[in-house]
Amino acid sequence: MTTKTKKVAVILAGGVAALALTGGAQAQEYTFKLHHLLGAQSPAQTEMLEPWAEAVEENSGGRVEIEVYPAMTLGGRPPELIQQVRDGVVDLVWTVNGYTPGLFPRTEVMELPTVFKNDPVAANLALYDMWQDGDLGDEYRGTEPMFLHVHAGQAIHMADEPVRTPADLEGKNLRIPTRTGAWAIEALGANPTAMPVPELPQALQKGVVDGALIPWEIIPALNIQDQTEYQIEGHDQERIGTTTFQVSMNQAKWESLPEDIQQAFRDASGPEWWAEVGRIWRATDDYGIQVATEAGNEHIVLSEEETQAFRDALQPVVDRWVEDVSSKGIDGEALVEKARQKIEEHSDR
Numbered sequence: 001m002t003t004k005t006k007k008v009a010v011i012l013a014g015g016v017a018a019l020a021l022t023g024g025a026q027a028q029e030y031t032f033k034l035h036h037l038l039g040a041q042s043p044a045q046t047e048m049l050e051p052w053a054e055a056v057e058e059n060s061g062g063r064v065e066i067e068v069y070p071a072m073t074l075g076g077r078p079p080e081l082i083q084q085v086r087d088g089v090v091d092l093v094w095t096v097n098g099y100t101p102g103l104f105p106r107t108e109v110m111e112l113p114t115v116f117k118n119d120p121v122a123a124n125l126a127l128y129d130m131w132q133d134g135d136l137g138d139e140y141r142g143t144e145p146m147f148l149h150v151h152a153g154q155a156i157h158m159a160d161e162p163v164r165t166p167a168d169l170e171g172k173n174l175r176i177p178t179r180t181g182a183w184a185i186e187a188l189g190a191n192p193t194a195m196p197v198p199e200l201p202q203a204l205q206k207g208v209v210d211g212a213l214i215p216w217e218i219i220p221a222l223n224i225q226d227q228t229e230y231q232i233e234g235h236d237q238e239r240i241g242t243t244t245f246q247v248s249m250n251q252a253k254w255e256s257l258p259e260d261i262q263q264a265f266r267d268a269s270g271p272e273w274w275a276e277v278g279r280i281w282r283a284t285d286d287y288g289i290q291v292a293t294e295a296g297n298e299h300i301v302l303s304e305e306e307t308q309a310f311r312d313a314l315q316p317v318v319d320r321w322v323e324d325v326s327s328k329g330i331d332g333e334a335l336v337e338k339a340r341q342k343i344e345e346h347s348d349r
Contacts, residue, residue, distance in 0.1 A: 098178025121278030153239025
């Protein structure tokens with residue numbers, strides 16, 4: 001399926017002819033605009049958003065049409081996406097929770113290093129269980145989440161210096177999109193630099209940052225292999241936490257829909273889909289590191305001993321997060337414990 005930005009006009013034109021020929025073929029009754037930050041050819045769109053939109057449309061019997069608008073083509077910057085959907089400027093968004101610090105503190109638990117390690121499928125299913133159990137509270141007020149997910153985890157990308165120990169990062173400037181990632185960078189002795197991921201290639205090229213914490217998946221989409229020489233991850237694909245995302249609908253829009261249309265969305269967004277999204281992001285991650293190595297970059301996999309040194313350095317990030325959310329009346333210790341438990345439960349998926 002290709003980008004649907006111009007699809008409505010085509011459907012309307014074709015619909016008139018179809019009605020004339022068939023005497024009553026039904027056109028789409030509900031059209032939704034889905035806005036996101038990455039390009040039309042990014043795996044996020046082609047492998048995740050478009051198949052999900054197709055499933056909703058099929059479930060609705062052709063009554064729903066979802067137009068996907070990539071690369072912020074409806075205006076604004078990536079951190080504004082959540083407000084766009086809350087205000088009803090757009091119907092649906094795919095966005096990074098961490099672009100709006102403080103709005104999703106409970107969901108942040110899944111981003112923490114040593115909580116998330118290397119399994120996006122298990123993490124997504126843990127998020128599903130915690131959402132269903134009410135552990136994430138009212139963080140998503142003003143929206144109706146369709147699904148939440150993580151990527152394959154933050155790996156280290158360096159422009160021109162390899163990394164094997166936390167000491168190798170001391171004093172370096174690293175890009176990260178979330179506050180939990182910033183805390184991880186600080187715990188490793190480096191300096192966090194926040195920016196939306198589309199701005200990273202230029203920042204690397206100009207030397208604004210020495211590297212970044214991002215998954216492999218984004219390498220081909222932004223040609224990161226051209227701006228870096230080293231990609232580093234822990235033993236058994238272990239990463240330095242992850243990033244949480246959401247696909248959410250404007251709440252008023254959701255509540256205006258009849259039950260059968262709501263069910264079309266629910267049926268496309270069940271736990272089997274949350275798990276499939278984890279598999280999608282793992283597969284695109286594997287492809288990303290292949291692109292980097294084929295371009296001549298060095299893929300460094302740390303030993304178990306080297307990985308443990310990073311775990312030890314990063315444990316204070318979990319303690320810092322628990323203390324921070326506890327000051328807001330959130331039981332951070334319980335969330336960490338449940339997230340780890342749920343990830344373990346789903347680790348065989």
